Amino acid sequence: MKSSTPPQEHAPQPAPPAREFAMCFTSTPRGARLARRLVSHRLHDWGHPYASRVNETVTLVTAELTANAVRHGRVPGRDFHLRLTHAASGGAIRVEVTDTRAEKLPTPGTPAADADCGRGLLIVEALADEWGVTPRACAPGKTVWAEFRTR
Numbered sequence: 001m002k003s004s005t006p007p008q009e010h011a012p013q014p015a016p017p018a019r020e021f022a023m024c025f026t027s028t029p030r031g032a033r034l035a036r037r038l039v040s041h042r043l044h045d046w047g048h049p050y051a052s053r054v055n056e057t058v059t060l061v062t063a064e065l066t067a068n069a070v071r072h073g074r075v076p077g078r079d080f081h082l083r084l085t086h087a088a089s090g091g092a093i094r095v096e097v098t099d100t101r102a103e104k105l106p107t108p109g110t111p112a113a114d115a116d117c118g119r120g121l122l123i124v125e126a127l128a129d130e131w132g133v134t135p136r137a138c139a140p141g142k143t144v145w146a147e148f149r150t151r
Contacts, residue, residue, distance in 0.1 A: 019046055019086040025066070027074040027099070032066035035082045039095070046086050054150055057127050058084075058093055061146050064120040065097040068106060068144065073099025086150075092129075093148045100141040105133055 021042045025031035040050060040059040048054040062082070069080040081098040108121035124131050128146035136142055 018088050020083065021085075022081070022083040024079040024081050027070050027078060027080050029067075029070060031080070032063070032070045035066045035080075035097075036063040039082070039084055042084060043086075043093075048150075054093070054148065058095060058148055061124050061127055061148075062095050062097075064124050065095060065144050065146065068120055069097050069099040072104050072106070073101040073142070075100040091149065091151060093150060094145060095147075096143050096145040098136055098141060098143040100136070100139070102135065102140045102142055105142065106144055 021038070023035070023038065025035045036059055039062045040055055043055045043058055044050050048058075050056075062084075066080065066082065073080065078100040080100075081096075083094075083096040083098075085094045085096075087093075106121055108125050110122075124146055127148075129149050131144070131146040134143050134145065
């Protein structure tokens with residue numbers, strides 16, 4: 001018996017999955033430090049040694065984004081989420097930090113010369129190839145992300 005469905009075209013093979021690390025952390029300075037350390041370890045495991053430019057840059061930006069999640073995105077009793085991906089082709093690395101405060105969007109500013117804080121997003125802007133903010137999917141909050149080309 002003949003089928004009445006048309007022949008299927010061969011779909012292109014999907015790219016191999018990206019390397020990924022994702023974890024929730026307490027919205028505390030300790031949680032931010034742990035996130036930063038685990039990102040550095042994961043990058044080392046993925047072929048970017050601790051003292052390499054890629055490892056140091058991505059780790060520094062992760063430190064800034066997680067510190068901001070703790071300082072400005074914290075809701076008592078809620079964790080922040082970190083996701084690190086590395087394209088399978090060895091290309092871009094992406095860091096995403098998600099918190100539960102949708103009403104406080106990050107914007108880089110120019111702090112006073114003697115200010116102790118306020119330069120984190122300026123560092124992110126200077127070091128990342130791209131960065132931005134997207135609404136959190138399916139829940140209140142936002143995701144601040146940064147991407148780095150490794151080639």
